Amino acid sequence: MNIFTLAFRNVRKSFRDYGIYFLTIMIGVALFYIFNSLESQSVMMDLTQDSRLALLGISQDMNMLSGFVAAILGFLIVYANAFLIRRRKKELGIYMLLGMKKGKISAVLLVETFLVGLVSLAIGILLGVFLSQGMALITAKLFSVSVSHFAFVFSADAARTSVLDFGVAFVVVVLFNVININRQKLLNLINAEKRTQQFHKIPMAVSILLFILSAIMLGVAYHIMLTNGFAGFFDESKRVMQLISVILGVVGTMLFFFSLSGFLLRLISKIKGVYFKGLNIFTLKQLSSKMHTAFLSQTFVCLMLFLSISGISVGNALSSALRDNPRETTASIGIAYMSFYIGMVFLLTCASVLAITQLSEASDNQARYKLLGKLGAPAKMLSKSLFTQILVYFLLPLVLAIAHSFVGIKVMCMLIDLLGDLNIFATSITAGGMLVLLYGGYFLVTYLNARKMIR
Amino acid sequence: MREILQVRDLEKIYGGRGSVTKALNGISFDVDKGEYVGVMGASGSGKTTLLNCISTIDNATSGSIHIENVDITTLRSGQLSDFRCRKLGFIFQDYNLLDTLTAFENIALALTIAKVSTRDVTRRVRVIAENLGIADILNKYPIQMSGGQRQRVASARAIVTNPALVLADEPTGALDSKSSQALLESFRAMVKELQSTILMVTHDPFSASYADRILFIRDGRLFTELIRGRDSRRVFFDKIMEVMTVLGGEAA
Ligand SMILES: Nc1ncnc2c1ncn2[C@@H]1O[C@H](COP(=O)(O)OP(=O)(O)O)[C@@H](O)[C@H]1O
Ligand SMILES: [Mg+2]
Numbered sequence: 001m002n003i004f005t006l007a008f009r010n011v012r013k014s015f016r017d018y019g020i021y022f023l024t025i026m027i028g029v030a031l032f033y034i035f036n037s038l039e040s041q042s043v044m045m046d047l048t049q050d051s052r053l054a055l056l057g058i059s060q061d062m063n064m065l066s067g068f069v070a071a072i073l074g075f076l077i078v079y080a081n082a083f084l085i086r087r088r089k090k091e092l093g094i095y096m097l098l099g100m101k102k103g104k105i106s107a108v109l110l111v112e113t114f115l116v117g118l119v120s121l122a123i124g125i126l127l128g129v130f131l132s133q134g135m136a137l138i139t140a141k142l143f144s145v146s147v148s149h150f151a152f153v154f155s156a157d158a159a160r161t162s163v164l165d166f167g168v169a170f171v172v173v174v175l176f177n178v179i180n181i182n183r184q185k186l187l188n189l190i191n192a193e194k195r196t197q198q199f200h201k202i203p204m205a206v207s208i209l210l211f212i213l214s215a216i217m218l219g220v221a222y223h224i225m226l227t228n229g230f231a232g233f234f235d236e237s238k239r240v241m242q243l244i245s246v247i248l249g250v251v252g253t254m255l256f257f258f259s260l261s262g263f264l265l266r267l268i269s270k271i272k273g274v275y276f277k278g279l280n281i282f283t284l285k286q287l288s289s290k291m292h293t294a295f296l297s298q299t300f301v302c303l304m305l306f307l308s309i310s311g312i313s314v315g316n317a318l319s320s321a322l323r324d325n326p327r328e329t330t331a332s333i334g335i336a337y338m339s340f341y342i343g344m345v346f347l348l349t350c351a352s353v354l355a356i357t358q359l360s361e362a363s364d365n366q367a368r369y370k371l372l373g374k375l376g377a378p379a380k381m382l383s384k385s386l387f388t389q390i391l392v393y394f395l396l397p398l399v400l401a402i403a404h405s406f407v408g409i410k411v412m413c414m415l416i417d418l419l420g421d422l423n424i425f426a427t428s429i430t431a432g433g434m435l436v437l438l439y440g441g442y443f444l445v446t447y448l449n450a451r452k453m454i455r
Numbered sequence: 456m457r458e459i460l461q462v463r464d465l466e467k468i469y470g471g472r473g474s475v476t477k478a479l480n481g482i483s484f485d486v487d488k489g490e491y492v493g494v495m496g497a498s499g500s501g502k503t504t505l506l507n508c509i510s511t512i513d514n515a516t517s518g519s520i521h522i523e524n525v526d527i528t529t530l531r532s533g534q535l536s537d538f539r540c541r542k543l544g545f546i547f548q549d550y551n552l553l554d555t556l557t558a559f560e561n562i563a564l565a566l567t568i569a570k571v572s573t574r575d576v577t578r579r580v581r582v583i584a585e586n587l588g589i590a591d592i593l594n595k596y597p598i599q600m601s602g603g604q605r606q607r608v609a610s611a612r613a614i615v616t617n618p619a620l621v622l623a624d625e626p627t628g629a630l631d632s633k634s635s636q637a638l639l640e641s642f643r644a645m646v647k648e649l650q651s652t653i654l655m656v657t658h659d660p661f662s663a664s665y666a667d668r669i670l671f672i673r674d675g676r677l678f679t680e681l682i683r684g685r686d687s688r689r690v691f692f693d694k695i696m697e698v699m700t701v702l703g704g705e706a707a
Contacts, residue, residue: 276573376540
């Protein structure tokens with residue numbers, strides 16, 4: 001069969017699997033475009049010479065930051081792609097079995113990547129163009145200038161940068177796929193689904209001890225942070241303390257997730273009224289058997305979420321402070337935008353990493369759900385078990401990240417020395433709104449996709 | 456009423472457009488309470504299809520299947536899963552235990568799906584495990600058990616809910632002769648002591664010789680049936696072999 005026909009058919013067939021991939025690239029590209037098009041938006045504003053220069057400076061900062069952002073989004077694309085390939089291993093194995101050359105398989109994947117990339121890139125830029133008009137209004141407000149000649153602005157520069165940077169990411173994906181396909185042995189591909197489950201049991205007492213230890217570490221880390229703030233930036237002697245606090249925070253977070261599975265889940269299994277209800281035995285076992293390996297990604301997601309919530313809150317807090325106090329320096333606008341930009345990108349990263357791991361989980365578990373159905377578990381019961389599992393994975397890192405953020409936001413406000421004026425509560429609600437929209441949206445898409453998989 | 460299962464004029468047609476397979480071609484039979492019935496026939500004769508229709512995993516094309524006087528071909532999907540977990544027990548050829556759960560949890564799950572009161576779960580699992588001789592492996596995971604042990608755990612899971620009918624598709628297919636024998640003995644015990652009713656598909660005359668009655672299927676129809684009566688297992692085995700010869704060379 002023709003490579004193009006095959007690739008086209010594959011994309012259409014696995015459209016559902018490509019869902020998260022599409023969504024992530026789309027939102028990533030849109031964000032990327034918005035923050036790279038700041039300068040072009042200024043044409044519609046009545047800016048003074050000074051403000052124009054200031055905005056130019058900010059947009060240059062943004063462009064620099066975009067290199068970093070592109071790297072993160074590139075990583076996400078490669079990660080999402082790896083998931084897709086893993087999910088399709090059997091299909092690829094069958095191509096090989098039918099005698100298709102590895103080169104041809106790589107070519108099919110290349111065309112697929114190109115197709116998906118092109119569509120999501122186009123839609124992402126389109127979305128970015130629309131959203132950036134709103135962004136222009138906000139910028140104008142921050143500079144407290146009026147928008148005299150509103151025009152629909154398209155930034156060719158920003159679009160070009162987006163296409164270039166994401167193009168590089170796609171090239172990496174293609175290389176990754178070629179290497180991956182060439183390394184595969186036929187047998188591995190066909191048997192990809194047959195993995196045996198390992199059981200490591202950590203004694204309950206050890207789990208409890210580790211859990212208490214993690215709580216203490218986090219408590220100490222919070223305390224040091226709250227008493228010292230970011231003084232370490234200016235005061236040499238306090239720098240060590242600050243470093244200790246950060247390390248304690250990271251290690252404490254890791255231990256928290258590591259011990260939680262053994263601790264909380266086994267505690268619940270002692271409560272017979274809960275344990276022996278519906279599919280709870282299965283659900284709890286699913287969670288605890290994966291937690292030992294999932295704790296690293298949970299830690300990663302929690303810390304990213306923490307940075308993201310702090311970033312968005314501080315970004316919002318600064319911009320609302322600026323609105324009340326127009327004579328503030330333009331540097332603050334820069335910080336506000338950067339925090340917001342980074343915050344959103346991190347949020348996107350967390351959400352899609354979680355979505356991808358949960359979807360691959362659900363896909364690995366298809367046989368188990370099918371068996372439960374045969375044993376007479378109604379579809380509703382299965383969906384409920386799936387919902388609980390995905391919810392726990394999305395919620396656990398979020399809860400700890402919110403606790404971290406309370407401390408983080410407080411400290412950052414001290415740093416920016418605006419504590420008096422900043423209404424942390426109000427801006428945190430804005431951050432919360434963003435979170436619910438993006439993170440909650442990803443949760444929903446993940447659940448709905450996973451549910452379709454197990455039907 | 457003595458009949459647990461009544462199958463009438465059951466038809467199952469696979470496919471459409473061009474290639475049509477009549478997997479079941481108007482088959483009828485009854486199974487009484489406490490009976491242990493074997494189903495034999497050549498490969499492709501429709502045994503698995505029959506079992507899947509009775510087990511509500513597949514839909515029959517026409518005909519009726521009454522289980523405890525309920526026509527399951529008229530049930531809707533919500534009622535079906537309810538019916539499945541309350542009235543039926545399944546034993547599959549490849550055990551089909553959940554590898555993440557211990558033997559205890561695998562058996563308990565059948566009860567919790569059927570919404571049995573949480574207070575009774577532990578006790579009922581223990582009683583069944585005692586009966587099938589797997590009490591000492593309840594805390595093991597499937598990967599730590601032998602094939603025979605796994606199949607006995609699967610059997611315990613199938614009967615712990617006191618189903619009206621236990622359906623087994625080649626349950627000894629993946630077992631060595633010693634484990635097969637142990638499992639078949641425990642099936643007999645299930646019928647004798649727990650008044651279970653078993654419908655077991657098999658192509659192995661040795662396994663079949665443990666049953667009370669054998670239904671022979673050919674081309675989706677009932678070819679003949681063989682009743683054990685007062686025969687010893689040896690004699691019954693020989694009779695089964697005879698019918699298999701009549702049925703044709705590859706009556707496996
Ligand atoms: N899902 C299906 N689609 C089409 N034909 C099927 C399907 N399942 C079984 N068949 C056909 O129905 C007939 C009976 O199959 P089956 O019940 O599996 O036989 P047995 O279990 O006795 O070996 C065979 O001809 C088989 O090819
Ligand atoms: Mg069969």
